[in-house]
Amino acid sequence: MRVEEMVCIMCPLGCHLTVKEENGEIFVAGNKCPRGIEYGRQELTEPLRILTSSVLVERGDLPLVSVKTSKPVPRKLIMQIMEILKSTKIEAPVKVGDVIIKNILDTGADIIATRNVERIDVA
């Protein structure tokens, strides 16, 4: 049996949840609405997170472009994704929404740019 205390973050109410796993079944207590059950279940089995970070840019007006995953990815993959991002280098110009890496680590999420970086050409 596994029990975890957590605060639901689906809305500002912040219900204090007790999430229990017993014989493969998950029980959520303390929630005031069904979204709490969904949140508690997901957090206990496979927590998902949007990852935001940055990627090196060459010939840009900034040395970095900020990026994010296009949808939440399993938390356990975050450090692995960071390793990939650290070894990635792209060239300016970059536009918001540009896909930088498609389907990263087979998560179904893309790494997308979250800012514009203009190109500067130095002679």
Add this chain to the structure above:
Amino acid sequence: MIEKNVDVLVIGAGAAGLGAAIGAAREGVSEVVIVERDERSGGILNQCIHNGFGLHYFREELSGPEYAERVKKIVQQYPNINVKVEQYVHQIDYRRKEVVVASTEGITVYKPKSLVVATGARERPMGGILVPGTRPAGVFTAGVAQRFVNLENRLPGKRAIIVGSGDIGLIMARRLTLEGVEVVAVVERMPYPGGLERNIRQCLKDFNIPLYLSHTVVGIYGKERLEEVIIAQLDESYKPIPGTEKKFKVDTLVLSVGLIPQSTLFKDFLKIDPWTKGIVTSSSGRSSLNWIFAAGNCTVIYDLVDWVTEEGSVAGKFAAMYVRNNWEPAKFFVEKGQNVGILFPSWYEEGTNLNLYLRVKKPIAEGTIRIKQRNNLLYSKKHLNMLPSEMISIKIPESKIGSGDIIVEVLE
């Protein structure tokens, strides 16, 4: 020296200033100029690469730079908005209504019909928390560390301790961890965290970063570079308890102990709250001088950038109305009642909606927020789990409001 007449001049091209320009342009003035000190517009949003912005304003969860790009796109729809970067406001002559700006073009003296101040906030510095020890390199405010990591591709150090558990401190704990800096602890002097629960979970618990509540830094040591930080537990009167000291070998201390409205340029002629340093304003964004408006973190420290943009556009709109027909209605006090710590705005002007923002003085598990104008009850509603760290926003439409002073209180 260049002299320039302009309808509305906005100081600062962050979330509030861009919002103000949009508000003024929508109201139909001939020219709005924004002067910005940085090399790009967007303000602090540019370095806040994390998620969680825009849910109110754009009904979508965005990162800081995405939010900035969206707002800039709206600004571009108005040809009468002129955004000028790398401009430094040197002086304001409030009697002659002149704003002196230095830039690579030289000195420009703007003569605006109306001014909107959107200068944002500064970070509370180390001097704000008196700590014994040496003064080595390696002590940064969170915003500076964030700028290094997210804009300049530099890391502040290898092993860090973070002081202050507000959202900026928590977000920097995660950001530094992701970039390979070992974050050994987050230290908070209050018995409860300053930031949102969501950030406690996603920034600290996700990475097993310990949070020391009711603790403070009692020593900072190092010759040239920071070497050691000592923390200790605090008793109920916030005094360190002898014998509870813990030592951390770190080369970096990140300070996230709050923001102070940036209002010093205006302190000689605008009413400034002596306690918060915010520029005192009315529900229209008007300051204590009829032609100067202010919005965003230079008035009150907001929780959400969405509110900053919104209040920016309110101030811009009424600044434009002042330009058009000297709009200046009757105004009434908005007063703090019991349990109200921070309250915005300070005056209500007839003909505006009342967008109230407040913080409670202490945590209140269950209470009623009551807003009264004389004997007229404008608002009364039960609120749960109110915390000083969480700003509460209440909107009261103009149609419900009459004349007379307004009092806002939280009943336990």
